[in-house]
Amino acid sequence: MDLSGRSYIITGAASGIGKATAIILSKLGAKLLLLDINKGNLEQLHDSCENMVDTLVIDLTKSGDIKSLVKEKIAVFGKINGFVHCAGIPYISPLNAVNTEKSEMLYKLNTYAAIELAKVCSNKQVYVGEHGSFVLLSSVYGLVGSAANVVYAMSKAAIIGITRSLSIELAPKNIRVNCIAPGFVKTNMLAGNAGAFDDSYNQKLEALHPLGLGDADSIAEPIAFLLSDASRWITGAIINVDGGFTAQ
Amino acid sequence: MKECIIITGASSGMGREMAKKFSSSYPVILNGRDLERLEETRQQCQNPQNQLIWQYDLENVEDVEQTLATFLTGHQVRVAYFVHCAGYMKTYPLKMVSASLFQQTFNINVISGALIIKTLMNRKLNGDTLKSVVLISSNISNFGAKAFGVYGASKGAMDALMRSLAVELAPKVRLNSVLPGGVRTTMTEHMYQDEELVKRMAATYPLGLGEANDIYEVVNFLLSDKARWITGQQCTVDGGRTINITG
Numbered sequence: 230m231d232l233s234g235r236s237y238i239i240t241g242a243a244s245g246i247g248k249a250t251a252i253i254l255s256k257l258g259a260k261l262l263l264l265d266i267n268k269g270n271l272e273q274l275h276d277s278c279e280n281m282v283d284t285l286v287i288d289l290t291k292s293g294d295i296k297s298l299v300k301e302k303i304a305v306f307g308k309i310n311g312f313v314h315c316a317g318i319p320y321i322s323p324l325n326a327v328n329t330e331k332s333e334m335l336y337k338l339n340t341y342a343a344i345e346l347a348k349v350c351s352n353k354q355v356y357v358g359e360h361g362s363f364v365l366l367s368s369v370y371g372l373v374g375s376a377a378n379v380v381y382a383m384s385k386a387a388i389i390g391i392t393r394s395l396s397i398e399l400a401p402k403n404i405r406v407n408c409i410a411p412g413f414v415k416t417n418m419l420a421g422n423a424g425a426f427d428d429s430y431n432q433k434l435e436a437l438h439p440l441g442l443g444d445a446d447s448i449a450e451p452i453a454f455l456l457s458d459a460s461r462w463i464t465g466a467i468i469n470v471d472g473g474f475t476a477q
Numbered sequence: 478m479k480e481c482i483i484i485t486g487a488s489s490g491m492g493r494e495m496a497k498k499f500s501s502s503y504p505v506i507l508n509g510r511d512l513e514r515l516e517e518t519r520q521q522c523q524n525p526q527n528q529l530i531w532q533y534d535l536e537n538v539e540d541v542e543q544t545l546a547t548f549l550t551g552h553q554v555r556v557a558y559f560v561h562c563a564g565y566m567k568t569y570p571l572k573m574v575s576a577s578l579f580q581q582t583f584n585i586n587v588i589s590g591a592l593i594i595k596t597l598m599n600r601k602l603n604g605d606t607l608k609s610v611v612l613i614s615s616n617i618s619n620f621g622a623k624a625f626g627v628y629g630a631s632k633g634a635m636d637a638l639m640r641s642l643a644v645e646l647a648p649k650v651r652l653n654s655v656l657p658g659g660v661r662t663t664m665t666e667h668m669y670q671d672e673e674l675v676k677r678m679a680a681t682y683p684l685g686l687g688e689a690n691d692i693y694e695v696v697n698f699l700l701s702d703k704a705r706w707i708t709g710q711q712c713t714v715d716g717g718r719t720i721n722i723t724g
Contacts, residue, residue, distance in 0.1 A: 230703075393720045400683035400717055412706075439647030440708055447706035454698050462658075462691035464684055465720040469710050476709020477644045 230457045233258030235360065236309045237456060238299070238350065240289060240342065241316030243270035245416035246366065249445035250313055250452050255280045257453060262306050264289070265316070289316055290337040295345040303355045311362040311404065312350050313452055314343045317384075323377045332380045339384035340391070347395055351404055361404030362456045365392050367467065369412045369474050385410075389467055396465030405464040407455045412471025414443045440472035479504050480606060481556050482700075483593065485535060486563030488514035490662030491613065494689035495560055495696065497521050500528055503558065506548075510534045529554070535563050535589035536581055545596045555606040556597050558700050561590040562613045565631075566664055568624040579627055586631040591638055598646070607650050609700045612639050613692070614654040616715045632656075636711050643709030651708040653699045658715025660687045684716030 232254060239254070241247035243265035251263055255278035263278075265271045268286045275282055285302045289295060303309065317339045320331060343365050349355055350363065370378055371385030392408035399406055413434055435441060451470050454460055469475045481504045486492030488509030496505050500522035507522075508531045509515045515530045522528045531548050535541060549556070565585040567578060590612055597607045617625050618632040636654050643652040659678055661669050669675055679686050695714050698704055713719060 396717050397683055397721050405684070439644050440651070440706055441648060443706040450703040450705075451698075451707065454703060459694040459698055460714075461694070462684055462687040462716045463695065463712075463714050464717040466713050468707070468712060470704075470707050472706045473643055473647050473708040476640045 230257055230453060230459055232453070232457060235456070236260035236262070236307065236357075238262045238264060238309055238312035238346070240264045240312070240314050240346070242284075243267045243274055245315070246411070246414065246445045246448045246452075247313070247315035248274055249449035250315060251278055251282075253446065253449045253453050254456070255282065257457075259456075260307070262302065262309065289342040290334050292337055292341055292345055295342060296349045299346070299349045300352070300355060308355060308357045309350065310357050310360050311364070311456060312346050313364045313366075313456070314346055315366050316342065317366060320380045321377050322380065324379055327380055332383075335380050335384045336387075339381075340387045343388060343391055347391075347399070347406070351399055351402055356402070356404070359403050360458065361399070361402060362460075363395070363399075363404060363406045364452050364455045365406070365408045367392075367408050367410040369410055369469065369471050372410055372467075372469070372475060392467065393465045400464060405455075405460070407460070407463060407466045407468065409448060409451055409455070410467055410469045410471065410475075411448045412438050412443060412469075412474040414445055414448055416445055438472035438474050439477065443470070443472055479554055481506050481529070481554050482558040482560065483508060483531070483556050483597075484560045484562055485509070485589070485593070486561075486613075487518050489518075490562075490664050491657075491660065491689045491692060492560075492562035493518045493521070494662075495562055495693050496528075497523075498690070498693045498697070499560075500524065504528060504554070506531050506554070506556070508533060508535070508563070536565075536584045538584045538588045538592060541589050541592045542596045545593060546599070546602050549596075549602050555603050557606050557608045559593060559597060559607070559610045560613065560696055560700070561593070561611070561635075563589065564613065564615075564664060566628045568628065570624045571626060574627055579630075582627050582631045583634065586628075587634045587638060590635065591642075594642060594652075598650070605649060609704075610642075610650065610652045611696045611699050612636075612652070612654040613696075614639075614656045614711065616656045616658045616713055616719045618654075618656055618711065619713075620719055639711075640709045647708055651699075651704070653704070653707060653710045653712060655692060655695050655699065656711050656713040656715065657692050658682060658687060658713075658718040660689055660692060662689060681721060682716040682718045683721050687714070687716055
């Protein structure tokens with residue numbers, strides 16, 4: 230796989246899967262525009278990437294700002310081949326405690342931001358015009374049922390619909406749109422969640438994944454594959470990268 | 478001992494293309510029925526002298542285990558990867574379907590693949606060398622089409638087999654299937670003789686028609702460590718064909 234000459238936006242690039250993706254894509258020769266709300270971590274990452282990198286501090290829940298801020302930045306950074314939407318937050322809450330504001334925030338960040346990003350990244354002033362590839366991050370929770378997770382499940386299941394719909398709409402522009410649905414990955418997002426659980430829950434979590442829990446790199450590699458020409462005939466696909474979670 | 482890749486259906490079509498490509502990374506065991514055409518494939522591989530021919534008709538499922546065991550022992554080789562490319566496709570409407578058509582299709586597409594994996598899991602024969610398996614299914618596996626009952630059923634069975642074995646053999650071995658859309662190969666050549674049909678087909682593929690190399694790239698990825706956390710999955714590679722309802 231070789232991504233030299235290609236350039237991509239990565240959201241949520243300051244930590245977890247986004248960060249791992251940035252490092253791997255950079256090693257493959259891609260030029261990257263890294264987006265995150267966390268300025269400090271973003272600058273740290275800037276230094277650990279091998280290739281040309283620029284950063285943009287952005288709050289993706291401010292849906293109305295995404296297009297203009299990205300466009301403005303691209304005018305300086307240069308046109309891109311696509312984006313990876315890794316930014317996302319979890320929300321574990323029983324139904325009766327689900328909060329409207331928090332739910333709207335999840336929808337805006339995890340879900341709707343993907344649509345705004347697709348809009349701006351398929352724009353003539355932003356998209357190079359060839360070898361286009363967008364990768365969206367869903368979750369096994371977008372595919373299976375689990376209690377106390379209704380809002381997160383909503384936000385991630387919607388990504389699957391977005392992927393399929395956009396893949397058809399954007400095929401004439403030579404943009405492929407695919408989705409990765411990860412299982413439980415050892416990132417800060419999970420660590421924050423796992424703190425709330427006891428050992429027996431963590432053991433159960435392991436048992437849900439025949440290959441064991443994943444790490445951020447095990448998601449970042451398939452993301453790189455979907456951006457590269459090795460997947461040139463794949464579009465609208467939902468690829469579960471979950472250590473076998475959804476096989477059983 | 479050399480760690481090989483077995484490719485079934487290597488005497489023509491997608492299997493031949495796979496064999497040629499993989500021969501630059503691994504010694505390849507070429508399986509097929511026709512010795513002459515297998516030899517042709519071998520000559521088209523990198524370093525033909527390193528590639529082995531396992532001539533065997535996979536329709537004969539009774540002897541597949543014993544034959545493969547003898548082959549592995551005889552050649553002193555171990556197998557790390559397996560790609561089941563052999564495929565039998567006859568598109569008959571229901572009124573022409575017979576028990577023997579079912580049997581032939583399932584023997585080649587499903588049962589032989591399962592028995593090859595079983596043989597490769599035998600510790601005496603192959604140690605714990607087997608790492609990753611890709612079964613070449615079809616995008617028909619999850620959809621319906623006229624006259625595709627038997628073939629579709631076999632590919633659906635193949636994917637069900639893949640999922641169960643993925644769970645059973647984890648974490649040692651990863652298994653996935655690739656579901657191609659219409660790719661021009663020897664198996665599908667008759668469909669490409671009809672220009673009208675080709676036009677109609679192409680119109681339903683958002684990314685246009687695919688090539689054998691497009692499938693190889695995905696198989697290569699799934700076999701590799703880059704896909705180390707992917708198992709038990711169907712990976713559709715069809716240029717968006719099966720999710721396209723606008724067509």
